[in-house]
Amino acid sequence: MTPPLLQVKGLARHFGGLAAVKDLSFSVEKGQIVGLIGPNGAGKTTAFNTISGVLPPTRGRVVFNGQDISGQRPSIIVAHGLARTFQSTTTYADASVEKNIEYALLSRIRGSAPQRLMRRSSHLLGSDQIGEEINRIIGIVGMQAWRHAEAGTLAYGLQKKLGIAIGLAARPSMLLMDEPAAGLNHEECNELTRLLRQLRDEHDMTILLVEHHMAIVMEICERIVVLVHGEKIAEGTPEELRVNPAVVEAYLGAPDYAHA
Ligand SMILES: Nc1ncnc2c1ncn2[C@@H]1O[C@H](COP(=O)(O)OP(=O)(O)O)[C@@H](O)[C@H]1O
Ligand SMILES: [Mg+2]
Incomplete structure (x- = not known):
């Protein structure tokens, strides 16, 4: 069996006394679209920043394509083939x-x-x-x-x-995307969904997707990791998470979901 393309092992990032990400472990297989979801302030962007080299991790390791890239500079991590999509302002x-x-x-x-x-x-x-x-x-x-x-x-x-x-x-061989659907209208969301599928199916791309728009996440992600207060509370297929009481209570039932 080939090892996962991305392995996050015991990742933590503290800001002073605040543990924004705690002991986070998950992996992403090549060719998968994996969702990283959770309420505002759950630590999703901080996890992205520590994986992509914007912030050094406080603890833990990030292994990409078999190589330890923990704490490397963003330019080096991009050179390894792990890129982040940019906001329009860049x-x-x-x-x-x-x-x-x-x-x-x-x-x-x-x-x-x-x-x-x-x-x-x-x-x-x-x-x-x-x-x-x-x-x-x-x-x-x-x-x-x-x-x-x-x-x-x-x-x-x-x-x-x-x-x-x-x-x-x-x-890149893998893209980290932080809320690509934020601010998009219905038709643009459909287009984005098609584009992400096409990237995976026709361009060999592996994707880690942070997204609040649950319809998109549930539709295209093979697996989903759920963060709450910096901790992974669940991981599974969309079907598994839909009926996971802890997830429904902590996240899917929250107003964020109702309005997404
Ligand atoms: N650079 C920073 N300095 C201090 N606290 C931060 C910083 N970035 C994020 N935080 C805090 O870490 C927590 C997680 O934030 P964030 O990763 O942005 O969550 P999410 O992306 O899931 O909404 C929040 O409590 C936030 O206020
Ligand atoms: Mg965020």
């Missing part, structure tokens, strides 16, 4: 969609300063391959019609798509 508002993607590709350009610095050797691009790679990414997220549009003028749903495109520019 795009260059004055630049076009294709320029934003081009900037995100810089670290993969052969001989470029970031590539030399990171000694990244996989998925390198020659300068003559950049256009083709931009086309590939724009095609995946379906933004052909907006490639010359200024990022700052895009509707909110399209800005979020551009954030996913920028994450894909690192050519």
Whole structure:
């Protein structure tokens, strides 16, 4: 049996006296979409930050693709193939969609300063391959019609798509997505669901998804990890969690769910 792509082992992150994440362990198999859910303040974003290198863990280990990446810098973790999608605010508002993607590709350009610095050797691009790679990414997220549009003028749903495109520019094998459906309308949520499925089924992507929108989580996640007050209270398939009394009480029955 192949080991899981991502293994989180006894992860903890404290802020002064507050244990935002406590002894968290779970794993994600290659090709799965796994949900990480829990009420506001449960520690989901903190878990993401410690996994992706934005914050060093207080304790515990993160193993990705068989390698211990705990406490590494984000750029190194991305180079291992574990990327995070960005919020719309991280795009260059004055630049076009294709320029934003081009900037995100810089670290993969052969001989470029970031590539030399990171000694990244996989998925390198020659300068003559950049256009083709931009086309590939724009095609995946379906933004052909907006490639010359200024990022700052895009509707909110399209800005979020551009954030996913920028994450894909690192050519990751796994994406950590923090609330990609937040602020999207019904049709945009359906599109996002299709895109996530397509990433998994056609582009070999493994996804860890933090999301409040329960319909999306229940529909596309193979497994779900439930966090409450920094602790994992349950883990299972959507069908198992729907009837788990602790989950229903702690989360699914909460107002967050009713309004999602
Ligand atoms: N940088 C920080 N400094 C201090 N406390 C933080 C910081 N980030 C998060 N917290 C606290 O950690 C807890 C978990 O927050 P967070 O991970 O953002 O939860 P979630 O994403 O599940 O809503 C909250 O009590 C929050 O106030
Ligand atoms: Mg959060």
